[in-house]
Amino acid sequence: MDGSNSNKRRDEAPREGDRWMDVRILKETLDCTVCFEHFRTEIYQCSVGHFICSSCRDKILDKKCPTCSIKTSFKRCFGMEHVVQSVAFPCSNAKYGCREGHAYYQKEGHEQVCPYGPCFCPASDCSFTGLTHELLDHLTIYHMSPCTDLPYHGTVALRLEPGIHVLAPRNKGNNHFFMLNMEPERLGYAISVVCVQPNATEPKFTCSMSYDCSGTGYCGSASCQIKSSTLSDGLPTDYDLIPPKRKISGDRKFIMLRITIHQASSVSKSHVKGKGLTSTPLTLFPRRSDDDGDIVCRSCIEGKCPTSSQKLLFPDYSSDDDDDVPSRFERALKRVSLLD
Numbered sequence: 001m002d003g004s005n006s007n008k009r010r011d012e013a014p015r016e017g018d019r020w021m022d023v024r025i026l027k028e029t030l031d032c033t034v035c036f037e038h039f040r041t042e043i044y045q046c047s048v049g050h051f052i053c054s055s056c057r058d059k060i061l062d063k064k065c066p067t068c069s070i071k072t073s074f075k076r077c078f079g080m081e082h083v084v085q086s087v088a089f090p091c092s093n094a095k096y097g098c099r100e101g102h103a104y105y106q107k108e109g110h111e112q113v114c115p116y117g118p119c120f121c122p123a124s125d126c127s128f129t130g131l132t133h134e135l136l137d138h139l140t141i142y143h144m145s146p147c148t149d150l151p152y153h154g155t156v157a158l159r160l161e162p163g164i165h166v167l168a169p170r171n172k173g174n175n176h177f178f179m180l181n182m183e184p185e186r187l188g189y190a191i192s193v194v195c196v197q198p199n200a201t202e203p204k205f206t207c208s209m210s211y212d213c214s215g216t217g218y219c220g221s222a223s224c225q226i227k228s229s230t231l232s233d234g235l236p237t238d239y240d241l242i243p244p245k246r247k248i249s250g251d252r253k254f255i256m257l258r259i260t261i262h263q264a265s266s267v268s269k270s271h272v273k274g275k276g277l278t279s280t281p282l283t284l285f286p287r288r289s290d291d292d293g294d295i296v297c298r299s300c301i302e303g304k305c306p307t308s309s310q311k312l313l314f315p316d317y318s319s320d321d322d323d324d325v326p327s328r329f330e331r332a333l334k335r336v337s338l339l340d
């Protein structure tokens with residue numbers, strides 16, 4: 001190797017990948033020896049050098065180190081803090097494609113929202129796990145479950161037979177799909193709806209369902225919040241709609257179901273959280289009848305008004321007045337700080 005070449009190499013900024021090295025580390029090194037919690041941002045040490053987390057330090061009244069019992073003033077240990085920050089743990093969903101690494105204390109928090117979290121095949125004799133879209137393919141190809149595209153406006157009519165029926169949103173970037181399950185029970189066909197997604201959260205969607213038995217003229221409907229699930233516990237066992245068996249004529253073992261799926265109501269706490277406000281500005285849509293206004297977010301303007309449950313006509317609303325109701329309301333919302 002000649003000199004000019006090695007000089008040139010020294011001048012190059014190291015590439016990001018070259019700055020990291022895979023190592024093994026004893027996990028307890030990154031835990032507080034007193035409370036066994038993972039070290040976070042502030043770490044202190046006694047005069048001998050025993051580490052302690054900041055909340056344990058705050059609880060010590062006699063100023064004695066819990067490890068060596070020497071009376072000491074605990075000092076911040078920036079060196080250890082740097083080590084804790086720079087040890088990157090791979091996400092436990094790495095086998096499903098997540099390439100992120102996090103400090104030990106951030107690992108759990110990330111995995112609760114990791115988009116690479118697995119979903120589970122609900123068939124009792126099948127152990128398939130995979131990403132949301134992989135499970136969708138698995139259900140429709142391997143188990144040959146019927147599948148209906150869910151259009152953007154969220155309403156679809158389908159022929160529902162006992163078993164699983166998949167509803168696939170048009171936008172594949174959604175990382176969720178819906179699943180209907182119809183099971184023959186003693187008195188009727190029990191129908192449940194579930195949103196299949198990684199990291200089951202509070203419901204993000206609502207749905208309304210209605211059916212019509214053309215033979216008997218019997219009809220029924222229900223509205224509900226849609227549970228979200230990874231299906232790790234199998235199919236939901238509580239039902240959202242049960243058409244009575246005797247009302248479904250003869251040997252026809254199906255019903256025609258009309259289902260509308262809509263994002264959960266707009267100004268709930270869960271909706272305001274995160275990026276909801278910046279990505280979906282609020283808009284005022286006056287009701288045609290009496291011209292008073294209901295406020296909904298832009299993604300909710302299709303279908304029913306979440307506040308009045310009334311079918312809305314949505315005329316184009318524009319106002320040059322800077323202080324109209326929506327912008328005042330948006331400003332008020334931005335000042336709201338959410339308490340957990």
Ligand SMILES: [Zn+2]
Nearest residue numbers: 032035053056
């Ligand atoms: Zn501690």
Ligand SMILES: [Zn+2]
Nearest residue numbers: 046050065068
């Ligand atoms: Zn000590």
Ligand SMILES: [Zn+2]
Nearest residue numbers: 091093098114
């Ligand atoms: Zn991850």
Ligand SMILES: [Zn+2]
Nearest residue numbers: 121123126128
């Ligand atoms: Zn399966």
Ligand SMILES: [Zn+2]
Nearest residue numbers: 263266297300
């Ligand atoms: Zn909304």
